[in-house]
Amino acid sequence: MSEQLLFTFDVDGDDFTSAGQASSQVKRNLRQLGISPDIIKRVSIAMYEGEINMVIHAGGGTAVVAVTEEHIEIVLKDQGPGIKDIEQAMQEGFSTAPDDVRSLGFGAGMGLPNMKRYTDYMNIESEVGVGTTITMRVNLM
Amino acid sequence: MTVNELLKLEGFSPVVITDGEAEVKGVYIGDLLSWVMGRACEGDAWITIMSNINILAVATLSDVACIILAEGVELSEDIKTAAKDKGINIICSEKSAYDIAVALSKAL
Numbered sequence: 001m002s003e004q005l006l007f008t009f010d011v012d013g014d015d016f017t018s019a020g021q022a023s024s025q026v027k028r029n030l031r032q033l034g035i036s037p038d039i040i041k042r043v044s045i046a047m048y049e050g051e052i053n054m055v056i057h058a059g060g061g062t063a064v065v066a067v068t069e070e071h072i073e074i075v076l077k078d079q080g081p082g083i084k085d086i087e088q089a090m091q092e093g094f095s096t097a098p099d100d101v102r103s104l105g106f107g108a109g110m111g112l113p114n115m116k117r118y119t120d121y122m123n124i125e126s127e128v129g130v131g132t133t134i135t136m137r138v139n140l141m
Numbered sequence: 142m143t144v145n146e147l148l149k150l151e152g153f154s155p156v157v158i159t160d161g162e163a164e165v166k167g168v169y170i171g172d173l174l175s176w177v178m179g180r181a182c183e184g185d186a187w188i189t190i191m192s193n194i195n196i197l198a199v200a201t202l203s204d205v206a207c208i209i210l211a212e213g214v215e216l217s218e219d220i221k222t223a224a225k226d227k228g229i230n231i232i233c234s235e236k237s238a239y240d241i242a243v244a245l246s247k248a249l
């Protein structure tokens with residue numbers, strides 16, 4: 001198993017309105033590859049949640065999506081403030097989103113739980129003051 | 142019921158219609174975007190009062206049949222243009238989310 005397709009994106013931390021471009025592009029790419037709609041939905045929602053989190057909570061970052069025969073892997077990396085208590089952050093309803101972001105409909109504290117729910121594997125590595133790297137995988141077989 | 146058929150019900154007007162033949166299979170109501178992404182199903186009519194650009198990404202990703210803006214909420218022109226580009230259906234109504242849901246429940 002060596003064949004691998006890579007898609008790489010810079011996620012702009014200032015541009016709230018264009019957030020979601022990377023996940024929309026991935027959705028198109030996966031559709032062209034003939035991946036099933038159910039898998040595409042899971043991958044693109046998980047990635048969008050991660051992308052939005054990097055914009056809201058970390059000032060942007062990078063996203064790398066790798067498609068192999070076995071799975072689709074999404075790696076989101078930022079140099080933001082990091083997550084102090086990952087277990088707490090994973091709880092439904094926990095959010096530190098500021099009011100201006102909440103008024104746009106974010107801040108329900110459902111992003112990380114959604115990412116977990118829609119993927120087969122999820123790992124968060126985070127260090128306060130250094131940044132956060134989230135790896136997610138959706139199995140193709 | 143298709144989106145075009147929904148538009149024939151009293152009190153609904155088109156904002157952006159890109160695929161009027163899309164099938165409406167259910168309804169989801171919510172304004173918190175991550176809840177919508179976690180819970181809305183493909184083919185739902187999504188009722189919301191949110192009107193910022195992020196609703197377009199959420200509608201695309203969750204494969205809803207249309208967005209229904211409740212309570213007379215309006216969209217800016219650039220959001221309408223972006224919705225056209227993305228192939229999203231948007232309908233508006235003066236009704237409350239509850240009254241919209243009741244109307245859809247009778248029609249579905």
Ligand SMILES: Nc1ncnc2c1ncn2[C@@H]1O[C@H](COP(=O)(O)OP(=O)(O)OP(=O)(O)O)[C@@H](O)[C@H]1O
Pocket residue numbers: 049053054056057058078080081082083089090094095096097105106107108109110111112113132175176
């Ligand atoms: N990349 C990140 N860097 C720093 N903190 C993060 C990051 N991602 C998430 N967090 C922290 O974890 C919390 C929970 O994230 P989650 O995505 O579940 O909810 P939210 O973004 O606050 O709201 P929602 O996703 O429902 O709009 C955030 O409020 C934030 O404190």
Ligand SMILES: [Mg+2]
Pocket residue numbers: 049052053107110111112175
């Ligand atoms: Mg989030």
